[in-house]
Amino acid sequence: MDNRMDSPGITTLRKIKVAAGDLKIGMYVCELDRPWLDSPFLFQGFVLATQADIDAVRKVCKYVYIDAYRTQFPETTPRRRPIKSSRLSWTAAPPEKRVSVEREIDRAQNTHTQTSKLVKTFMDDIRFGRGVDIQLARDAVCECVDSVYRNPDAMLLLTQLKDRDEYTAQHSMNVCIFSIVLGRYLGMSIPELRNLGLSGLMHDMGKMRVPLEILNKPGRLTDEEMTVVKAHTVHGRDILMSTRGVYPGAIDVAYEHHENLDGTGYPNGLTDAQIMPYTRIVAVADTYDAVTSDRVYQSGRTHMDAIAILNNESGKRLDGNLVTKFVECLGTYPAGSLVEMSNGEVALVIEVNPRQKLRPKVIMLLDADKNPQPHRIVDLAKLDLDPCGQPYRIKAMLKNGSYNIDIKRYYEQGLIQRTVR
Structure with missing residues (x-):
């Protein structure tokens, strides 16, 4: 359900159905699955401020509706913290390759093919108003992580198999792979890589709510069309917030991957200390793949061109340490060059x-x-x-x-x- 009232002076409301088991601190409950008078709650609308609030709702409701515009999630929940307090280390030594690319190529090919098909299915499901099977996504990402951990070059080679007409689906797949490759190089654990890969895979799902005539327009977008495109971050957040069992960090990434360290990004103009680690990683991967891919309105640039662009944005839009690590892990001549x-x-x-x-x-x-x-x-x-x-x-x-x-x-x-x- 999606009710919007955008007239001046009237509160805007976007209702999202969320299972009781997926409620999180900071969400604003605006409607129950039963009349308010049949519930123990005094107020018709409230913020889930504590775990006790969540437990109280779960006792009487199977699902509720939250107001995405009044919720505190994901912008001001206790999870948000400065990057300096992250458990991730930018200096950990990357693991050695476990197998040669010759031994990994067949497994990587099968994983890449199956996951690519799955991404297209997810996008079709979203376009037609159906939900996303997050467990299938998790399973697919686990296979990607296992392949990259054994030898990242096989999957990196497959990122070069691009088709201009399937950019959006391929881009999601590639951002997933590049994010995992960078995370591996940073020394992240397998569970962290799985969460990171899922975040990369799902980061652009909100684009399925953008009209195709705008998304695939070959010419320059008007200001109004650009506003519609930018809304994909909000759509992505809403889609994932209503998806049962989704990793919460993936919601951050979907909502924030166009935020910039210098505060010039969207949708909220966040600055350096407010942007989460996985969002920073996905932003680097997202930029690199977008620059090197052919799209309806531009030809892809070379690896060296992309590196120059990343370095130019280092410390401005993108995390400088992560840009350095990304360039290091791909090397001068990455697989697929x-x-x-x-x-x-x-x-x-x-x-x-x-x-x-x-x-x-x-x-x-x-x-x-x-x-x-x-x-x-x-x-x-x-x-x-x-x-x-x-x-x-x-x-x-x-x-x-x-x-x-x-x-x-x-x-x-x-x-x-x-x-x-």
Whole structure:
């Protein structure tokens, strides 16, 4: 149910149905599942200020309606605290890779395929007014975390399989992966990575309440259209607040991922100390994937362009320490990068060497004349020699599509998988 009264001087009301078991401190109860006179409550509308208040509601109600505009959640609940008091450490050493990319690629492919389908299902469910099965989302994220923890490069490679027409769904999937990759690099625990990944996966679900003609408009948005788009953070909060069993931090992320450290973001103009750790991480991942993706109104930029943009926003919109860590964990040539070798051959990066980041493992695609050549894996850290007897080294990073190379097409044809295996 969604009732809005926006006339001057009239209180705006947005009612969201919430199961009694999902009530949280700070929510404003505006309607019960029974008449107020049949309840023990004296006032028709009240804030859940303590756990005792929640317990009292649970004794008599199976569900209630909360007023999202008058609730204190998630902006001023006791969970909110300055970043300095977070348990997360920005200096923890990342774990070693447990398996090679060759061993992980099949499992990563299956997880990526199934989770991508699930994201599309969630988005369709939201568009048609149905709820999200959060347990399915949790299970899928657990698989993503397990894959990234074993070897992040396999999943990072799959983030490059992009389709302009499916940007919103792919973006949610990619932000989930990039967030988990960064969290792993920060030394976060498996349970923390699962919560972080779920937050990344669900961060943009509110866009399903934005009309498609605005969301997919190829030209510049009007001020009115931009206002509609910005409302996706509120929609995302409302969707997740009414989802049974959702991780509360995911609500923070959905609502706040466009807040900036310098206070210039939306919807509330929060500043540095008010923005939660997971929101900061997802904001970095969100920015990177948005910049590097093709969309209806812009072409994606290269990894190096994206890094330059992240560095420019460091300390302004984005957490500077997290930007530094994100750049470190991806490296100069992250998995999925298209590169040109010093002898003119073209290759695809499939695995980063954490100790020699300028010498990744690659699949050779084109010869020096830019003609297709038999695919083979070359490990630059082993100083493999090119046809002229010189050690292979990378000369430049290329944009996907250079020399008519479509990484997604290569992948769909099974060429990458067969070579990696």
